[in-house]
Amino acid sequence: MDVQLSVLKYNPETDKEPHFEDFTVEADPMERLLDCLHKIKWQHDSGLALRRSCAHGICGSDAMVINGVNMLACKVLVKDLKQPIRVEPIRGLPVLRDLIVDMEPFFAGYLAVKPWLITDDRQHDPERERIQSPEERERFDDTTKCILCAACTTSCPIFWADKEYVGPAAIVNAHRFIFDSRDDGGAERLEILSSRSGVFKCRTAFNCTAACPRGIKVTQAIQEVKRAALFDSL
Amino acid sequence: MAHIHHYDAVIVGAGGAGLMAALESGKRVRTAVVSKLYPTRSHTGAAQGGMCAALANVEDDSWEWHAFDTVKGSDFLADQDAVDVMCKEAVDSVLQLERMGLPFNRTPEGKIDQRRFGGHTRNHGEAPVKRACYAADRTGHMILQTLYQQCNKFGVEFYNEFFVLDLIMGDDVCSGIIAYEIATGELHVFHAKSVLFATGGYGKMFKITSNAHTLTGDGPGVVYRKGLPLEDMEFFQFHPTGLYRLGILLSEAARGEGAILRNADGERFMERYAPTIKDLAPRDMVSRAEFFEIKEGRGAGPDKDYILLDLTDVDPEVVETKLPDITEFARTYLGVDPLKEGVPIVPTAHYAMGGIPTNVDAEVLRDHTGAIVPGFYAAGECACVSVHGANRLGTNSLLDIVVFGRRGGVAMAEYASTNPLPDIPDDVHVHTEEWLRSLTEGESEESPHEIHTILQDEMMDKASVLRTEESLLDVLETIGKLRERYGRARVKDRSKVFNTELVEHIELGYLIDMAEALVVSARARTESRGGHYREDHQLREDDHWLKHSFISKAATGETVLNYKDVTLGRYEPVERKY
Numbered sequence: 001m002d003v004q005l006s007v008l009k010y011n012p013e014t015d016k017e018p019h020f021e022d023f024t025v026e027a028d029p030m031e032r033l034l035d036c037l038h039k040i041k042w043q044h045d046s047g048l049a050l051r052r053s054c055a056h057g058i059c060g061s062d063a064m065v066i067n068g069v070n071m072l073a074c075k076v077l078v079k080d081l082k083q084p085i086r087v088e089p090i091r092g093l094p095v096l097r098d099l100i101v102d103m104e105p106f107f108a109g110y111l112a113v114k115p116w117l118i119t120d121d122r123q124h125d126p127e128r129e130r131i132q133s134p135e136e137r138e139r140f141d142d143t144t145k146c147i148l149c150a151a152c153t154t155s156c157p158i159f160w161a162d163k164e165y166v167g168p169a170a171i172v173n174a175h176r177f178i179f180d181s182r183d184d185g186g187a188e189r190l191e192i193l194s195s196r197s198g199v200f201k202c203r204t205a206f207n208c209t210a211a212c213p214r215g216i217k218v219t220q221a222i223q224e225v226k227r228a229a230l231f232d233s234l
Numbered sequence: 235m236a237h238i239h240h241y242d243a244v245i246v247g248a249g250g251a252g253l254m255a256a257l258e259s260g261k262r263v264r265t266a267v268v269s270k271l272y273p274t275r276s277h278t279g280a281a282q283g284g285m286c287a288a289l290a291n292v293e294d295d296s297w298e299w300h301a302f303d304t305v306k307g308s309d310f311l312a313d314q315d316a317v318d319v320m321c322k323e324a325v326d327s328v329l330q331l332e333r334m335g336l337p338f339n340r341t342p343e344g345k346i347d348q349r350r351f352g353g354h355t356r357n358h359g360e361a362p363v364k365r366a367c368y369a370a371d372r373t374g375h376m377i378l379q380t381l382y383q384q385c386n387k388f389g390v391e392f393y394n395e396f397f398v399l400d401l402i403m404g405d406d407v408c409s410g411i412i413a414y415e416i417a418t419g420e421l422h423v424f425h426a427k428s429v430l431f432a433t434g435g436y437g438k439m440f441k442i443t444s445n446a447h448t449l450t451g452d453g454p455g456v457v458y459r460k461g462l463p464l465e466d467m468e469f470f471q472f473h474p475t476g477l478y479r480l481g482i483l484l485s486e487a488a489r490g491e492g493a494i495l496r497n498a499d500g501e502r503f504m505e506r507y508a509p510t511i512k513d514l515a516p517r518d519m520v521s522r523a524e525f526f527e528i529k530e531g532r533g534a535g536p537d538k539d540y541i542l543l544d545l546t547d548v549d550p551e552v553v554e555t556k557l558p559d560i561t562e563f564a565r566t567y568l569g570v571d572p573l574k575e576g577v578p579i580v581p582t583a584h585y586a587m588g589g590i591p592t593n594v595d596a597e598v599l600r601d602h603t604g605a606i607v608p609g610f611y612a613a614g615e616c617a618c619v620s621v622h623g624a625n626r627l628g629t630n631s632l633l634d635i636v637v638f639g640r641r642g643g644v645a646m647a648e649y650a651s652t653n654p655l656p657d658i659p660d661d662v663h664v665h666t667e668e669w670l671r672s673l674t675e676g677e678s679e680e681s682p683h684e685i686h687t688i689l690q691d692e693m694m695d696k697a698s699v700l701r702t703e704e705s706l707l708d709v710l711e712t713i714g715k716l717r718e719r720y721g722r723a724r725v726k727d728r729s730k731v732f733n734t735e736l737v738e739h740i741e742l743g744y745l746i747d748m749a750e751a752l753v754v755s756a757r758a759r760t761e762s763r764g765g766h767y768r769e770d771h772q773l774r775e776d777d778h779w780l781k782h783s784f785i786s787k788a789a790t791g792e793t794v795l796n797y798k799d800v801t802l803g804r805y806e807p808v809e810r811k812y
C-alpha cells in the first residue's frame with residue numbers, strides 16, 4: 001500500500017529553518033516506520049539523516065516524535081499509524097540535522113547521577129559472587145531495562161523548559177542503583193538528586209512512562225526515588 | 235586537513251569487546267575508544283540468552299566439560315589451547331562482571347542462576363547442563379550497560395560517532411588509525427602505540443539476519459584492504475530461530491526453557507536429526523535440519539517456507555518472566571502470541587566465526603605462520619582466535635568478548651608502555667581524504683541500495699546454510715559485477731554534517747569485500763564442517779581439511795589462500811553426533 005509521510009527536515013548547511021517535506025512510499029502494513037524512512041532515504045532522498053542500528057528496539061538509536069508521540073521508529077508498525085505520518089526529531093535537544101539531535105546534554109544528565117555500582121570491593125570475597133536474593137534482584141529489575149534512547153526525557157515538559165533538570169532517564173538509572181542491595185552509593189546519589197536540578201523538579205506529568213519503549217514504569221521509579229530522598233528509606 | 239590526537243592505546247569499537255579492553259587498557263595507559271555508534275547502541279546489547287561459565291551453581295560442572303563442548307561444537311576446528319584459556323577464564327569473567335554490578339538472575343540461595351543452552355552438556359555429552367549465566371533475556375544489554383558504566387566510572391575517553399576508515403602502518407608496525415567525524419565530516423588522525431579492533435560482525439551481507447544495520451565488517455574490511463589475511467571466513471553461523479521474514483532473533487533460551495521446533499505436520503523433527511539433545515543440538519545442525527524440512531515440503535505456512543517455534547507447553551509464567559523480550563518481538567512484529575500459537579521462524583544469519591586472525595593475547599597475525607603485526611590487536615566478533623572453529627556454541631560469544639577483550643586490553647597496554655610512539659608522516663591522512671573526495675565527486679546513476687539488495691539476496695540464496703560449487707561460483711561472479719557497479723556509484727549528498735549516505739556507502743564497500751572473502755574461502759573448502767555445508771561434499775574430511783583458511787588480497791586484486799593447522803589437544807576429532 002501507499003504510505004504518506006511528512007518528515008521534518010533541516011540541514012544547517014543549506015536551511016534557515018526546519019521544514020516539513022512530504023513523501024509517499026510503498027510499504028506493507030506490517031512494516032516498521034523505520035523501514036519507510038529507509039525507503040525514503042534509499043529511493044527518494046539519500047541525504048535524509050537519522051540514527052538507527054539494531055532495528056528491533058534494543059539499541060535505542062531511533063527515538064523520534066511520531067504523530068506527536070515519542071516512539072522508536074523500529075518499534076511501531078505502519079498499520080498502527082494514522083497517515084500522513086508526521087515524523088520529527090525528539091524535543092528539548094538541539095537539532096543537528098533532520099532527525100538527528102545532539103545527545104550530549106542527555107548523556108551529561110545521565111552521568112550526573114553516577115550511574116555505576118558504588119561499593120567497597122574489599123569487603124567482598126573476590127573468589128565468588130555477592131549473594132543477592134531473587135527478591136532483592138527483583139526490586140530494581142524494571143529500571144535495568146533502560147536503553148538510554150531518551151524517549152522519556154525528551155517527552156518531559158519540565159526538561160523542555162529547564163535545561164538544568166537531569167530528566168527521567170537519569171533518575172531511572174539512579175533508581176537502578178539506589179535500589180540494588182549491592183550498592184552503597186545511595187546517599188551520594190540522593191544528595192545529587194535532591195539538588196536544584198534533581199528529582200523534585202518532576203511534576204508527574206506521566207509523559208515519560210507513556211513514552212518508554214521498554215515499558216519501564218518511569219514515573220513510579222521517580223516517585224520511589226523522591227520518597228527515598230525525603231525519608232531516606234533505604 | 236586533519237585533527238591529530240596522540241594516545242598510548244586506541245580501541246576501535248565500543249561493544250562488549252571494545253569496552254572490556256578499554257577498562258583494562260585505561261587503567262594502565264592513556265586510552266581512547268573510537269566508535270561509529272554511541273557505545274550503548276552497539277549490538278552486544280541485542281544478545282539475549284546468556285554467557286557460559288562452569289560455575290556449577292545449579293548442577294555439577296567443570297571447565298573441561300565446557301572446553302569439550304566448545305571443541306566438539308566447533309566441529310574440531312577450534313584451537314584447543316585457546317579454548318582452554320577461554321573456558322578456564324570464564325568463571326572469573328562472570329564473577330568480575332558480577333562485581334562490576336551486572337544484575338544476573340539469582341538462584342533461591344542468591345547465587346548467580348544458570349540455565350541450559352544448545353550444545354552445552356555434562357560430562358562430555360551425557361545430557362544438557364545448566365551453564366549459561368543470564369539476566370532475563372537481556373544478558374547482552376546488561377553486559378553492555380555494565381561495562382559502559384564502569385568505563386564512565388574510570389573516566390575512559392570516548393570519541394563517539396567517529397567512523398574509522400584506515401589503519402596506519404609504517405614499517406609493518408601499527409601506529410594508529412584514521413577516522414571520519416560523522417557530525418562534521420572532518421578527518422582525525424589517532425596516532426598511537428597500539429590499536430585494537432573490536433568492530434563486531436558483518437551479517438548485513440545476508441538478506442535475513444539478526445545483525446544490526448551497522449554490522450558491516452568495517453574492521454576486517456580495513457585489514458583485508460591492507461593486504462593482511464582474514465581467517466576462516468567460510469564459517470558463518472545461521473541461527474535456527476529468526477523471526478520469519480525479519481530475521482530478528484528469538485534466543486535459544488526459548489528452547490532452553492522447553493520450546494520445541496515443529497514442521498507443518500506438527501512433528502518434532504529434531505528427534506530425527508539429533509536423537510539425544512534434539513532441539514538443543516548445535517545451531518548449524520538445527521538450521522540445516524530446518525532447511526531440509528522446508529526443502530522437502532514440510533515447511534509451515536501458505537508458502538511452506540517457515541518452521542514453528544512452539545512455546546505453548548512452556549509454563550506461561552516462565553515465558554513472561556524469563557523470556558519477556560522475545561515474547562514481545564513475536565507479538566510486536568508478527569502479531570503472534572507465543573502463549574497461544576507457534577511462532578513462524580527461519581534460520582537467520584547470526585555470527586561470523588571468521589575474522590581477523592589473532593593469538594590468545596589478541597595480537598593480530600600477519601600470516602598463516604603465526605607471525606604478528608606489532609602494536610595491532612583484535613578482539614570480539616571481528617576477530618578469530620579461534621575458539622569457535624566451524625560453529626560457535628550459544629553463549630560463547632559473550633564469553634569470548636569478555637575474556638579476549640580483557641586479554642587484548644592488558645596486552646595492548648603492556649605493549650604501549652614498553653614501546654615508543656612510531657613516527658608517522660605528516661600527510662598520513664591525504665590518501666583517505668582523496669578517497670572520500672572521489673566518492674563525492676561527479677554524478678552516477680548506480681544505486682548503492684540496489685547493489686546491496688542484490689548482494690543480500692544472492693548471498694542468502696547461494697552462500698548461506700547450503701552451498702555447492704555451482705552456487706558459490708555463481709555468487710562469486712555476481713560479487714564481481716557488483717564490485718564494478720559499486721566502483722561507479724557516487725554519494726549524492728555533499729553535506730559535511732551527518733552525511734550518513736557517505737557512511738552507508740563505505741559500509742557497503744566493506745560488505746562486498748567480506749562477501750568475496752567468504753565465498754572464495756567457501757569454494758576452496760571441499761568438505762562440510764560446522765556452519766559450512768557443501769551439498770556436493772557432505773562429509774567432513776579431517777585428513778585434508780583439519781586446518782584454518784587464511785585469505786588475503788594481493789595488490790593486484792587477486793585473492794590468495796593459505797592454510798594453518800588446527801592446534802589439537804585433549805580431544806581427538808571424532809564424528810559429531812548429538
Ligand SMILES: Cc1cc2nc3c(=O)[nH]c(=O)nc-3n(C[C@H](O)[C@H](O)[C@H](O)COP(=O)(O)OP(=O)(O)OC[C@H]3O[C@@H](n4cnc5c(N)ncnc54)[C@H](O)[C@@H]3O)c2cc1C
Pocket residue numbers: 246247248249250251252268269270271272273276277278279280281282283284285373374396397398399432433434435444445446449452453483485584585613614615616628629630631632633635
Ligand atoms: C540478536 C543477537 C543475540 C545474541 N545473543 C547472544 C547470547 O545470548 N550469547 C552470546 O554469547 N552471544 C550472543 N550473540 C553474539 C554476541 O552478542 C556478539 O557476537 C557480540 O556481542 C559481539 O560483540 P563485539 O564487542 O565484538 O561487537 P559489537 O557489540 O557489535 O560492537 C561493535 C562496535 O564496533 C563499532 N564499529 C564498527 N565499525 C566501526 C568503524 N568503522 N569505526 C568505528 N567504530 C566501529 C561499533 O560502533 C560498535 O561499538 C548474539 C548476537 C545477536 C545478533
